[in-house]
Amino acid sequence: MTVAVVGGGISGLVVAWRLRSRGRAAVVLETTSRLGGAVGTRAKQGFLLETGPNSFLDREPATRELAGALNLEHKIRAADAAAKRRYVYTRGQLRSVPASPPAFLGSDILPWSAKLRVMGELFTGRAASGVDESLADFGRRHLGATATRVLLDAVQTGIFAGDVERLSVGATFPPLVKLEQEHRSLILGAIRTQRAQRKALPAGASSAPKLSGALSTFEGGLQTLIDALSASLGDDARVGATVEGLTRVGDRWRLAVNERGQRAELDASHVVLAAPAYVTQKLLQPLDAELAARVGGIEYAPIAVVQLGFDVGTTPAPDGFGFLVPPAEGRRLLGSIHASTVFPFRVEPGRVLYTCMVGGAKRPDLVGLDEPALVALAREELKALAGVTATPSLTEVFRWPLGIPQYNVGHLARMAAVDQSLTRWPGLSLTGNAYKGVGLNDCIRNGLQLADALVAAGG
Ligand SMILES: Cc1cc2nc3c(=O)[nH]c(=O)nc-3n(C[C@H](O)[C@H](O)[C@H](O)COP(=O)(O)OP(=O)(O)OC[C@H]3O[C@@H](n4cnc5c(N)ncnc54)[C@H](O)[C@@H]3O)c2cc1C
Known part of the structure; x- marks a missing residue:
């Protein structure tokens, strides 16, 4: 064959x-x-620039298997420990995303009223079964309007650059729907799942010996x-x-x-x-016009990657993985990855690389700007959001007019219909x-x- x-x-x-x-x-x-x-990496002026994706989570056995078969396992590079800290731009400044429930209670990521509403998640009821709910509706039911607008929308922006009101929770975050179906409350579900995982493990054993779970890339x-x-x-x-x-x-x-x-x-x-x-x-x-129409109905969000590289001593190394900007903030940046903090080997020592993302489902118009305008936009936004005032020694733009497919409400039914058509x-x-x-x-x-x-x- x-x-x-x-x-x-x-x-x-x-x-x-x-x-x-x-x-x-x-x-x-x-x-x-x-x-x-x-997927692609370009070396330019001492910076290693990713054209699209930057990393993957080392938690997928298939990716490990592929890397192993290609003799690349020794080239996997885990992100620096600093990348565990992430930021969201909200209420006029970058705020650290808490990494644990106690840290959440003490953090300023949400106002107190919104934090209390998140705690009320414990009392959320299940959705009617079979409903393809939007991510926003799901979020508001479980976490409240503010947490949905600030946190959930920021998270989806980092993956889909989409519209939280249109994305399907079942198609974009199936584990959330599973948690709800099995445990009603996401918080209860997360606690029970963690407990079950701990019990299932013999003392001292790790859950997946070969998978680090770390954000990773490859040497080069x-x-x-x-x-x-x-x-x-x-x-x-x-x-x-x-x-x-x-x-x-x-x-x-x-x-x-x-x-x-x-x-x-x-x-x-x-x-x-x-x-x-x-x-x-x-x-x-x-x-097959019917099958073609089903496939063609999948929308894409355009995205532009604007790389800004800074010479040694011109701007301080930023902390953490980077930051995301919830669309409700009305800014022109989706977020920025602190590429030189996450993977220091991608720059010469002392240099700083910001990988800025522009566009998405909410601002597709921005991706059509010419290169100087996109660079100017990214610099203005980095200055306003993160206080970066230095002049970059390197600028590079990669444009993806049809960047990220949007799994909007109806996507799961569309996929079932596509699979059905393919049997012909x-x-x-x-x-x-x-x-x-x-x-x-x-x-x-x-x-x-x-x-x-x-x-x-x-x-
Ligand atoms: C800016 C950006 C950042 C991202 N960041 C991450 C990340 O950090 N981590 C992560 O896991 N994922 C990330 N993703 C998602 C991930 O990179 C993509 O989903 C994935 O690379 C898509 O791979 P693909 O092969 O399915 O599609 P594509 O990469 O789109 O490949 C399809 C190929 O088909 C070719 N083609 C088109 N028409 C024809 C034709 N008529 N004949 C022959 N060939 C044709 C195209 O040229 C293209 O090479 C990111 C995506 C983008 C755009």
Whole structure:
């Protein structure tokens, strides 16, 4: 069986890599001139800049398994301990996010009235079953309006850059819904889960010996993972190859491929569409308009990454992982990662790197600004929010017009309908961040699972 994988982001690469390591033939077709999609690291003027994602949590066995198989485990770099501290901009200043319930009671992250309302979470009732609730509605029921506006909206901004009133809690944070279903109260659920985990462990044992749980990257940045996958795939990962059409011919698939201006056809027994949803929609349109419409209905939030690098001695090293700005603050920054504090090896000693995020579902217009305007915006906001007045020696902008898929209310039903439609098309699969998880860990886990299912189905 030959599997054609459309899209050479992390999702497509992982599928092809796994198929090949299970002895199956697979080819990746990637439209741009490089593999990795949103994942990429550039070295510039002594700074290691991430183009999109910065890190992953070392708690996903699939990611560890992949790193191990690629001989990259020794290159995993955990974040500095300082990265455990995080900040949220609220009520006119950056405030530390408390790391424990006692710290929460003593912190100034929320006014007292809002903190008391959070404690009232213990008395929250369950939602009616089967309701696809918005993250905001779920948050207001459990934590109250202020905590939802300040904390929950900041957290989702850091992952989805979305609209808290539109995102589906079940699709974006399934563990929260599970906690509610099983324990009614999230606080009670968290306490009981922790207790159960402690009891299940023999004294002295750790819950997952190999997984540190730490925020992590690789030596050389996330590009190291892409390079290892690319090297393993060799010529079977083809860049500059745009898939323009897809047709069913008997029990096989025929792809129309435009490879650097040369049009060719490629036959495959199975096709994995790992491109963004709007590309997948176009490819599916002539084949199955209903399926295409379902996939095409997934919205994306644009995002711009503005890197600001500072020379030694020009600005103090910032504390903690970085800060998030709840959209209700009305600022123009989604947040900023203190990249040089989190992963000091990504800069020369003494230098400082801020990775600022702009845009998202609430301010998509900002991503259309030209590069000087985006740099000016990030500098003005960093000055206003974090007091950074120095002039950066390095500026770089990476723009993602269709950056983060939005799992809005209705996403779970949409996914069920997509899965149902796909039963009409044996030999066709979809994967990628648009469907069942946007994080790198999700993309890797889903990619490995899909490849294993294909191998199992193919005998
Ligand atoms: C700014 C930003 C910051 C992020 N931060 C984090 C983070 O810190 N941690 C984390 O876990 N996740 C993060 N994410 C999310 C994560 O990076 C992405 O969800 C993930 O990389 C998506 O991978 P993918 O392969 O599914 O999609 P993509 O990376 O979008 O890959 C799809 C590929 O398909 C190709 N393609 C498109 N059309 C065609 C065609 N017709 N023919 C052939 N190929 C085609 C594209 O060029 C692209 O390479 C971030 C995302 C962004 C944008």
